[in-house]
Amino acid sequence: MKFVRTDAGRLTLALALTVLVALSPQLAIAASGEGAPKSDTEILFVIHNAWMLFATSLVFLMHLGFAVLESGLTRAKNTVNILVKNVSIVAIGILTYAAVGFNLMYPGEAYKGALFGFAGFWIGTDAAGLTAAYNPGYTYWTDFIFQAMFAATAATIVSGAVAERIKLQSFLLFSTIYVAICYPIVGMWHWGGGWLAARGFHDFAGSTIVHSVGGWAALAGVIMLGARHGKYVGDQIRPIMGHNLPLAALGAFLLWFGWFGFNGGSVLSAEPGAISLVFVTTTLGASAGVVGALATSWSIQKKPDLSMILNGALAGLVGVTAGADLFTPLYACVAGVIAGVIVVLSVIAIDRLKLDDPVGAISVHLVCGIWGTLAVGLFVPEKSLLTQFTGVALTMAFCLPSSLLIFFIIKKTIGLRVSREEELVGLDVSEHGQEAYAGFQIFTTH
Amino acid sequence: MKFVRTDAGRLTLALALTVLVALSPQLAIAASGEGAPKSDTEILFVIHNAWMLFATSLVFLMHLGFAVLESGLTRAKNTVNILVKNVSIVAIGILTYAAVGFNLMYPGEAYKGALFGFAGFWIGTDAAGLTAAYNPGYTYWTDFIFQAMFAATAATIVSGAVAERIKLQSFLLFSTIYVAICYPIVGMWHWGGGWLAARGFHDFAGSTIVHSVGGWAALAGVIMLGARHGKYVGDQIRPIMGHNLPLAALGAFLLWFGWFGFNGGSVLSAEPGAISLVFVTTTLGASAGVVGALATSWSIQKKPDLSMILNGALAGLVGVTAGADLFTPLYACVAGVIAGVIVVLSVIAIDRLKLDDPVGAISVHLVCGIWGTLAVGLFVPEKSLLTQFTGVALTMAFCLPSSLLIFFIIKKTIGLRVSREEELVGLDVSEHGQEAYAGFQIFTTH
């Protein structure tokens, strides 16, 4: 870490040099190394870059949020499996993003306005990549690592929807392909300067580009897998309760916390007006989502349901993510409260369609992701609802077929779903030979 | 997020302009836009504002800390209810703070030295609110969101004390009123430039202004509600054990973590000397609180009690919060260790008075909040013990009667407490129709 605490002599010299330089601006340019004055751009670069890494840390924590939210909302017998899936896919997602994803998503100027581009395998930069010449807001490495944290979220969104019945290797295979290839291609259309960017589509931090990309694959997975045994019996819908709601609440709070990095970092600098507005719209959106879901659940279900309220917070967050930089605080509340209402209705509707989504991932990330993207067209005068809709449709047109296809190929080769016996005994024992809560008495019939 | 990764031409131009400007300071003022040099104040403003939003994020996480601490220290059958209360009140607290609270707490210069003021409904600013002209440390939006995160803590403090027996809607109603109106009024006296500020009262981050404000309402709630069934039987005190102590420990650690934002952000800038001292006093206070509670619990109760030790950390934190900017590290240790001793004695004493506070909120936030406020008068030469006492007394004189009154009105209208049957079966089933741990075998008699 450090060699010596203070080198008074060296510092005195540096300070003296600084004074000298301040007195003679003409000298400044000639001087070099430590004592040379930095331009405003260079100093701000240090601030912005640090902010981006703060945001990166918080986005990383969202993966913990997803892992425990999903664990809490499902049954005890599948908990180890869910944790293995989530830890593994974060790791694999980051590694594949270093190998191909980043260079697919940001292929460079040559692919401006295009639908596809690739800058070659593996990450790397020269010295210029570490200065403000690369980008006034961050270094090349910061750029990569911030984006890498985003990438794996697309897979963890899928994870919740296909929980409690998918084979581990099949999930890992699907997620690896989807995160390595499909997610960056869509990302390139907007953030990589591609087709959507050229048409004025606006998705600030990814209601469509991240959340609905994950959501379409979640929908595809639910369709291809079918429902968990015992969920739909004849015309009956039998609720399968989550086994650990404090864990679910922990997940929702951590996701909210992580979203300060997800949205705050999407400003791509620490520009004060922008990041502070984004914190306000993000927080108000989440709060309004809670209130919307609380009111809707209390009205419709008669008793306020905790998992609906938690999903309300997430729905509000997804709902303001596309426009967090443009919404006024009041519109952030409107977007959030509507998302909170939508998510409750959507969870109920999707269940009636016998699409078995154990955690409500499709409602939160796909339905509210679409809502948030359209809300930009509705609430921001200079944005076009039609363009926003185009972005939603294009994403569907690419993500739904491709995820169905990947799932289909996996189903026909290594298989997608565990056996009935494995599902009944639970994936923890059948896939991992482990119990999540050794020693605790848990109803075996559950 | 971003359109293109690098615009080499534009950057070269910007850098060239920067060089030109550095060579000719006289040109600097004339230049405008991106290339214009920023003043030190403007650059520092970017740093300070980013620091404040970092702090804001951490204070948000304290709400998770409160939620799981309270859940862990109570019974499994009331866990869903506690989580619903905590998530909801954070959301409602933030929204009402946007609607009225912020403008009650910071009514502006016109109300200097006053006891009450109001700047009108809903938040909003013009372009000046986003520059250092608003405040050299943060934008208007940052100001609001940092303060909003504080506001809801007053309600979550109450939540723990009234747990396991209060009706959901009654709690939400009380908290909404208390956070929207009572908390900002007291806050205005000191931080809004009101009556206490004009008299030299010192409460750096809110031992009185936040913690005791919550604490007085907690006391009022406990008085108005009465004890949980089975807690006091004749002359006997029957301990009701918390159901998930890892969850409680998680909460205490997260609160400690969040306190780095609570106290660190209360510096209102990233001024290096100030924020680093505050980190030291905060950490030493918490550490000494742990040691004080560990020693006291081990001596008095013979076996060291985990919940006492966790409350010792929180007591130490509350104990240094008023003076974290002025205490020397050694006095922070003294304030913390005394708080750690006090909290154990206070929890035992309050229980003997048959005031049933399931999590020890009154001891941690009220008793140690008073201690911390007075400690400033004792340990900081230029501060007056009498003035500190005046602040404590004035806060009591306002908060205790008003919270008793609000609770009384609620009791006489919609009722305050669930029925005996609902309490025995647990609020999770009676209020929410849900179990926190579906599938786990839990003693039904507990």
Added chain:
Amino acid sequence: MKFVRTDAGRLTLALALTVLVALSPQLAIAASGEGAPKSDTEILFVIHNAWMLFATSLVFLMHLGFAVLESGLTRAKNTVNILVKNVSIVAIGILTYAAVGFNLMYPGEAYKGALFGFAGFWIGTDAAGLTAAYNPGYTYWTDFIFQAMFAATAATIVSGAVAERIKLQSFLLFSTIYVAICYPIVGMWHWGGGWLAARGFHDFAGSTIVHSVGGWAALAGVIMLGARHGKYVGDQIRPIMGHNLPLAALGAFLLWFGWFGFNGGSVLSAEPGAISLVFVTTTLGASAGVVGALATSWSIQKKPDLSMILNGALAGLVGVTAGADLFTPLYACVAGVIAGVIVVLSVIAIDRLKLDDPVGAISVHLVCGIWGTLAVGLFVPEKSLLTQFTGVALTMAFCLPSSLLIFFIIKKTIGLRVSREEELVGLDVSEHGQEAYAGFQIFTTH
């Protein structure tokens, strides 16, 4: 917190002064107080210092990570004890570091190249300690608090290895001595400018200086204590399963999160190129560790084991910690994946040696700490494998005997291990008179 929101007059004056100063650089030096321009060094100092405190917060959270990881991987009946140990040792570690540790670890220039030095009892500084004259990257208080957060990790590493059988007071006594004296002495050799620093040894954030220092004591503790009852029966190894794997996963994720501060803060400034590279190498190392352990566990144990995968993440982190500032991203992956393989093999091997380490602390922190230190010699051209080995050997030569000696003296005086009866009933009831999960039905035979 603040007195008035805006003092327009004062600000106008300040801004006018800033303009004046910008126009007349010669005046700048003469001006003083708030309006005086700051040198680049002074402004960067504000950024760097804030970054270091961000890092400090994250390192603090690692203690929560250790606490819940250890709790989750052991039995329910010892959970309270583990939490008490971990909360207490963090507090004690920080306080003793203030009292003696910091001054042992950084004794000052006079002890350059030495093996021992001491700057006197208790922390303290004058005004210069709060400026860039102390260090361009942080104040004296930041220096202390960042280092203090590191110190206690050495003890929490030991905690996991000796869990479920050590007496509380014996553990606290050992840890206090080890953290107060042994850890800072080794730290001084490298980071305090001592013997190893003078010889070109490189351990960026402490694979050896922190992790193996904790690891050697863990090994000593396991040897001195012996295995838990029922672990090794004749030639049989009977696995003792962790009781709460979501808690363990929470711990691993939080440790990974905290490592962004551990490694990111070890840059000792917010220098953009350095901190962003460190974030990349740290993340890739952890990810590769997960993949390495997943593959190894799946191959050898046939079913992928969650605790192995979690330890794989930690192994990867420990494995890149020594060279996180020098590794290329590709070498970070190599160092991490090898660490992930090593940790699985090491856990199995150590168990076969009948060294009972309930959480795998020796494998993660000692074995991978050595690997990470040597990897610097292998993967960084300008570093010497022999020098790296010397650092490892010197650390062993000091830490292993001294921890064995301290444990031996404690064993012969107050005793080291709880009685067989206490161990069977669990330390929660015997040492604390508490249960971690009151109300839950837990197998009593477990």
